[in-house]
Amino acid sequence: MATPNGPQGERENYLNKEYGPASWLLTTDHKRIALLYLLSITFFFFIGGFFALLIRLELLTPASDLVQADTYNKLFTMHGMVMVFFFLIPSIPAVLGNFLVPMMIGARDLAFPRINLLSWYLYIIGGVMMLHCMLTGGVDTGWTFYTPFSTAFTNTKIVEAGLAVFVAGFSSILTGLNFVVTIHRMRAPGMTWSRLPLFIWAHYATSIIQLLGTPVIAITIVLVAAERTLHLGIFDPKLGGDPLLFQHLFWFYSHPAVYIMILPSMGIVSEIIACFSRKRIFGYSFVALSSIAIAVFGFLVWAHHMFVAGISIYAALVFSMLSYSVAVPSAVKVFNWTATMYKGSIHYDAPMLYAFGFLGLFTIGGLTGLFLAALGIDVHVTDTYFVVAHFHYIMVGGAVMGYLGGMHFWWPKISGRLYPEGWAKLAALIVFIGFNLTFFPQFVLGYLGMPRRYADYSHMPEFQILNVFSTAGATVLGVGYLLPMIYFLWSMRYGKPAPDNPWNAAGLEWKTPSPPPTFNFDEEPVVTWEAYNYEELGDIPPNAEAAGVR
Amino acid sequence: MFNNFPLWPERASTIAGNVDALFIFLLIVAGMMTLLIFVCVIFFAARFRHRAGVPAEQIDGSTPLELTWSVIPMGVFMVIFVWGAVVYFKERTPPRDATEVYIVAKQWMWKLEHAEGQREINELHVPVGRDVKLIMTSQDVIHSFYIPAFRIKQDVLPGRYTVEWFRATKPGTYHLFCAEYCGTQHSGMVGSIVVMEPAQYEAWMSGGQTGPLSATGEKIFSELGCATCHRSDTQGRGPNLQGVFGKPVLLEDGRTVFADENYIRESILDPGAKIVNGYKPVMSTFQGLVSEEQLNALVAYVKSLSTAKPGEPSTNAGASAAPPQAKGSQVN
């Protein structure tokens, strides 16, 4: 693998191949685009996180004393919109997916590199529009912007926010398009479907949802914008329009959207658990097919968000039953991951700690989904903090933990540096503790009856102590998120240089140098082995210690 | 802050016990499953911690195991589903003779009117042990009428009626919350449900000035000229409304619809939508000419015309013989 050295004797790779803003802003290299996304989504994560902090600070006391009710309403709206559309939905696919999908299948780039760059620009344009919207007044409808409130009863910047989401949605669609075509058409010789890493299966399923679901929210946004600007009346009851039609259209996308947010994270967990147990994932085909099953069933359950909205009893029965069937593939995955650890050779590196955290938190979050799918219970807990706790367990406890685990696992490959393992383990622990302290009390608050989106709970001062616990946890969680930011940045300058395969992990991406060259592989790989060939790879070698990995 | 630290809401309705029972069952199931996973993960992580010279054992999988842990959870889920559905059915099926209260939600208050006539704002007085049915609509955006202690909640929509019901079991004052975000003062749209002993409730009721809601409705019915066409004989240009409510109605396009609260409401606001068989579409709309409260009164009046007195006909002259009426007056 002889490659000429760069000016300082450093091997040429995708980072040092060219310098200067144009080489980044006009790149078509999927790895550079992944880093562009990394910067942008991290930025929006902190914006969304800042709003969360303000929300939790306000909720320390029952009265609406930190901010006015209108401001609070904007805070939770913007927190939701930014976190969902500008952080969670892109995060793993746009950063780790972009970086790794071509490498894992032995390709030189994605199928459509220029469309990939366009994706990022669309995301940025949407992001700038959203920022502008927030800075000039924001939106106060909740991220769900139900009609007729959003079409006829609020003066905030619905159309602008809607268009920002619309543009970002296209970014999501094009990313999905790229992944599906790449996975179908650009696998290296010998990389059959049954040899694909589960990360790829997960992203394939995610991309199907992105492609088929996102256009529906796009058209919903168009209709809401049209109704607001042209006074059309499609959702206006005074004209015979039906506000429930909006909810159906909205949730037809927004439910599958939550699977966009969790499936990639599940793919990461598969990779990490396999590597740090030194074994093939137990039940590979079942885990792969369960990703597809989740994607398909995920499209059939949207009205479980509407059990008390005014749908018929019979519709509610159907959606409740279907919601239980979508829980089965998720359970199957958890069992398979746990079984993978049986008779493994377990290492406790930071990525594995994040995977443990994922297992615990996703299990709790998923099980509380069973509560919500039970019609009789949902009547009581829907629109309360029980739901808020449920989805944060999945999205933060699940998706974000997986994302952080993946960032740690592939950081050496991405940056060519090792992160400080001690600090990483500490951060994982702080995140786990902070997370549970923040969100577990919210299950109790929800069953007690505290509704969501309440700026002021001075009529129910008995809710205060649980809110105080929650805010305390949020502070700890915040620290846990800051730490990786700091030490990842630190490592880019001061971290030990990483070997090609510090974890002795399976996967084509580990057969390239760290960081990889622009075209990934000097020669197209020919795959003759099964995925997760840890039997051949053996253990993480002791000289990894000398390399300073652990 | 520490004085009042509840971890479980009060139970004050007949359905609350059912909901709590299912919830506790789920807590047990979820708790056991969480414990199982946690124990396995921690145990495996410790027991199979990497030891020099001890390689991992490559186990591909086990189809019987996969089937087991797919089928058994699915079975448990179906049990939960059925149980939840049963409770839900109870929650959404108001008893036949429930006392009715009409509710109009608006940003950011609840306006309530008992069928007997009492009006309340943000408070609902009810006697313990009586079935109470809430017939609700919104003047503006979507709200939601939520009583945690009763474990019931129902979104309140503009343009139609939605219904929920309860039977309170314990005197006391309980929180009422709006549970669907509705704007600036969403968190201020709270109130109380005051459950009283029957005797106290009678006393409270007799303090009210206005007559029953249906009497108000009768007044509006005549003031707006409805009686001109909707006469109580067969000579009117509109159907006789005696006995219409709660029964099927044959329409001129051949469909049969059930005359519930939403049907009456629609007939006033959008009369062209459903023309009764044998009549001409000549009724003009009253959209914009009646307020939500007046609508509620009119609906109450029409309903009162269906409480058939002995000897009087209870079928509408314009409606043909129809299949047996469906149970309850469900408004969906």
Added chain:
Amino acid sequence: MSDSQSAAIQGEAHGGSHNPALLHHFAEPQQQRDASSLGMWWFLATEVMFFGGLFCAYLIYRLKFFGDFGAASKTLDVSLGATNTAVLICSSLTVVLAVWAAQTGRRMMLVGNLALTLVLGLAFLGIKSVEYREKFEKHHVPGTSFQFQEKIPGHPDQYADPRHAQIFFALYFVMTGLHALHMIIGVGIFVWLLTMAWKGRFTPEYNTPVEMGGLYWHFVDVIWIYLFPLLYLIDRHP
């Protein structure tokens, strides 16, 4: 190694020079063609979902306000709509001929058919604007100046509810408007294709853009094939 070096190695691995249109990350032209084709089909699937939401809303309201929608639909000009349908079907024919011409290296035929497609597309948009103008004149555009006084078909004694008719027209304008927007984009694509064809860029070995543009155009045509009966033909009893 540099771009050109690795590209050269790739080229040599395939026994000779390769088509300059082959992008560096593909191993061979067939793979590139397959990728483009799959990509376009998936993109069209997203478009189906995009329009699908509108069709869904339309179907729901059509069933809910059966008579009113019938009355509103009757005020649309069927002959103009039918002409437009014929125009689009013909344009799909010219597209098919253009693709065949590209595949068989007939440059003038390709240019001619692309140009014809453009003309037909512009004709469609022209007829559409005539229809929109007529709707504007009759005050059938939703908004404050909306007026509607037509009887429900088959019920000579009953007027349609103007509120529900307004919903029909709201959907009509959004659906046909979105379709027209897609036509305009299609016109843009075909102008580009025409320019490239004129310069002789398409050969039997490389004509993927024509094929992909053709697929897009056919899709926009198919959407209209659904729109026309649903909007114009739902109640045409005499």
